[in-house]
Amino acid sequence: MTNINKKLKNESVGIGQIWNWKITAACAFILVLVGVLAISFGPIHLGFLEITKTLLGMDGLHGQERTVLLDLRLPRMILAALVGAALATSGAVYQTVFRNPLADPYLLGAASGAGLGATIAITNTGGNIYGWLPIFSFLGATLAVLTSFFISGRFFAEPNTLLLSGIAVGSFATAVQTYLQQRHSNALRPVYNWILGELTVANWSIVSWSSFYIFASLAVLISISKKLDGLLLSDEESFSLGINPNKLRMIAVAAATLATATAVSASGLIGFVGIVVPHLVRGLTHRVTNRSLATIALAGAAFLVLADLGARSILSPAELPIGVITAFVGAPFFLFVLRTRRVSHS
Amino acid sequence: MIKVNDLTVKIGGRTILNDITLDIPHGHWTCLVGPNGAGKTTFLKVLLGVREYSGSIQDDGVEVYRNHKRNVAFVPQQPEIPTGMSVAEYVSLGRSKVEGWGVESSRSRSFIEEVLIQTQLYGMHERHVAQLSGGEMQRALIARALAQEPELILLDEPTSALDLHHQISVLNNIELLKTQGVTVISTMHDITLAAMYAERIVVMHEGKVLLGGKASDVIHSAELRTAYDNRINVFTLDSGRPVIVASKEEN
Numbered sequence: 001m002t003n004i005n006k007k008l009k010n011e012s013v014g015i016g017q018i019w020n021w022k023i024t025a026a027c028a029f030i031l032v033l034v035g036v037l038a039i040s041f042g043p044i045h046l047g048f049l050e051i052t053k054t055l056l057g058m059d060g061l062h063g064q065e066r067t068v069l070l071d072l073r074l075p076r077m078i079l080a081a082l083v084g085a086a087l088a089t090s091g092a093v094y095q096t097v098f099r100n101p102l103a104d105p106y107l108l109g110a111a112s113g114a115g116l117g118a119t120i121a122i123t124n125t126g127g128n129i130y131g132w133l134p135i136f137s138f139l140g141a142t143l144a145v146l147t148s149f150f151i152s153g154r155f156f157a158e159p160n161t162l163l164l165s166g167i168a169v170g171s172f173a174t175a176v177q178t179y180l181q182q183r184h185s186n187a188l189r190p191v192y193n194w195i196l197g198e199l200t201v202a203n204w205s206i207v208s209w210s211s212f213y214i215f216a217s218l219a220v221l222i223s224i225s226k227k228l229d230g231l232l233l234s235d236e237e238s239f240s241l242g243i244n245p246n247k248l249r250m251i252a253v254a255a256a257t258l259a260t261a262t263a264v265s266a267s268g269l270i271g272f273v274g275i276v277v278p279h280l281v282r283g284l285t286h287r288v289t290n291r292s293l294a295t296i297a298l299a300g301a302a303f304l305v306l307a308d309l310g311a312r313s314i315l316s317p318a319e320l321p322i323g324v325i326t327a328f329v330g331a332p333f334f335l336f337v338l339r340t341r342r343v344s345h346s
Numbered sequence: 347m348i349k350v351n352d353l354t355v356k357i358g359g360r361t362i363l364n365d366i367t368l369d370i371p372h373g374h375w376t377c378l379v380g381p382n383g384a385g386k387t388t389f390l391k392v393l394l395g396v397r398e399y400s401g402s403i404q405d406d407g408v409e410v411y412r413n414h415k416r417n418v419a420f421v422p423q424q425p426e427i428p429t430g431m432s433v434a435e436y437v438s439l440g441r442s443k444v445e446g447w448g449v450e451s452s453r454s455r456s457f458i459e460e461v462l463i464q465t466q467l468y469g470m471h472e473r474h475v476a477q478l479s480g481g482e483m484q485r486a487l488i489a490r491a492l493a494q495e496p497e498l499i500l501l502d503e504p505t506s507a508l509d510l511h512h513q514i515s516v517l518n519n520i521e522l523l524k525t526q527g528v529t530v531i532s533t534m535h536d537i538t539l540a541a542m543y544a545e546r547i548v549v550m551h552e553g554k555v556l557l558g559g560k561a562s563d564v565i566h567s568a569e570l571r572t573a574y575d576n577r578i579n580v581f582t583l584d585s586g587r588p589v590i591v592a593s594k595e596e597n
Contacts, residue, residue: 017450017455018434018435018438018450019448019450099426099428101429101430225448226442226447226448227447229439229442229447229448230439230442230447232426232428232431233425233426233428233439234422234424234425234426235396236391236394236396236420236422237420237422237425237426239394239395239396239414239420240394240396240418240419240420240443240494240500241439241440241442241443241494242414242442242443244412244414282430283430286430286432286472287432287435288428288429288430288431288432288435289435289448291448
């Protein structure tokens with residue numbers, strides 16, 4: 001190294017860490033804080049101390065307050081966190097896999113497939129809508145994504161072909177859904193509510209089955225998160241760095257789709273989380289690396305818990321659909337981050 | 347030694363590389379030259395091991411196809427440029443081959459700093475790669491390859507679309523790699539530059555290798571003229587350096 005280079009290096013402050021895990025820890029802390037806020041706020045206010053005592057099995061809340069905490073707010077908060085984490089992480093993974101910052105978890109037809117499944121459940125299963133709805137929407141989302149894969153032929157030989165077939169499958173499912181809605185006009189309102197997303201139906205049964213699939217998918221995605229950075233490069237470049245790009249994409253898309261299908265079937269279509277949260281985390285940390293995936297999951301969880309708190313507080317005792325809140329709050333905040341990011345880099 | 351035997355590559359029924367047999371020695375800079383469509387880029391990709399082929403390519407006795415044990419850096423002509431990624435983050439991707447994905451040792455960081463200084467990118471390491479000029483981007487690609495500490499580096503047209511100043515800067519960086527014992531294989535449109543930097547030149551034409559050997563021998567060969575349909579002239583400067591220019595008339 002020349003003397004000039006040595007001098008330059010000695011004067012430098014270094015390149016710094018690419019990813020700082022303190023950010024992840026901070027996000028976990030925020031999630032806990034937001035979670036506590038969400039279970040204590042509402043028409044019936046629950047004190048922090050009582051909540052803690054009840055959760056620890058000590059003498060805390062009793063009667064109606066205890067029921068509100070354990071059977072209403074807690075499962076609802078946990079479901080919001082699970083769905084938020086699933087959608088944000090899937091969005092980030094799709095954006096990496098398709099090298100497209102606008103990709104969202106519903107890209108490959110999962111939303112329209114789930115929408116069709118939910119509509120079939122609502123229009124054909126009579127009384128027990130909420131028993132069948134998650135199953136039908138889960139099947140709809142999974143089938144739509146599998147059909148997109150099947151039509152696109154050689155899975156990832158052409159990622160754009162997969163993307164286009166996702167759009168085609170999505171349009172087809174939406175057309176069938178609209179036809180069914182027209183035939184059963186009484187189903188319009190429940191379908192509409194479901195499309196805007198709802199966590200009002202949260203209970204421990206939904207939490208338990210959805211947490212299984214969501215945790216499993218997130219575990220897979222976070223375990224491959226470091227390698228996912230290689231997919232941001234061309235296939236030849238990622239191969240030279242020791243990656244089998246097609247295999248990695250396949251695992252990533254399968255896990256992200258499972259997480260999305262579970263989230264959709266548990267809570268309907270909640271838009272914007274999958275795009276806003278990954279961009280927020282990446283924008284605020286100035287890092288693109290997928291090592292941020294765990295942080296994105298935590299931030300997504302906190303974002304949706306907060307959005308749900310807004311959804312049930314703003315017009316209390318009435319509720320706003322959560323999708324309205326995520327878009328209403330998310331869009332301006334997202335634009336603010338985009339703007340400040342551009343200013344700081346110009 | 348990389349030994350290529352009866353190498354044929356077909357894509358969609360079209361023969362891109364046709365029955366190539368060639369030896370490429372390690373520790374040298376070998377440059378593939380030839381007109382557009384000669385198969386140079388495909389040849390680089392099969393040497394990397396990412397593309398299927400018939401025949402055999404053995405690198406020190408080991409078949410290269412899907413072999414992740416080799417440490418080969420690849421610098422494409424048109425790289426994917428990740429949105430929002432900083433230069434430091436981009437260059438650090440190269441370390442993943444040496445230290446594993448996501449590992450950030452202090453040795454790695456100081457190595458990356460040295461590489462950034464060598465490639466004159468230090469000071470702009472927090473800038474987004476998407477904001478770099480053509481010459482800076484090319485240097486960032488080479489910096490990532492340097493960070494990889496490869497045994498072999500494959501470069502696809504590393505100087506295309508660069509002005510003369512940046513061409514020399516990039517080529518000097520590649521030469522730096524060679525002095526560190528890295529085998530360099532590149533494609534290059536500019537045969538004069540190829541003759542100036544590479545020790546060995548391989549002439550390709552319509553998927554075949556017409557000639558491979560010492561740069562000084564190949565430059566004055568009939569095969570080189572044939573590859574370009576006799577539309578080039580080779581001059582020799584007083585310093586002995588060859589200059590190859592396009593000819594308006596067919597010779």
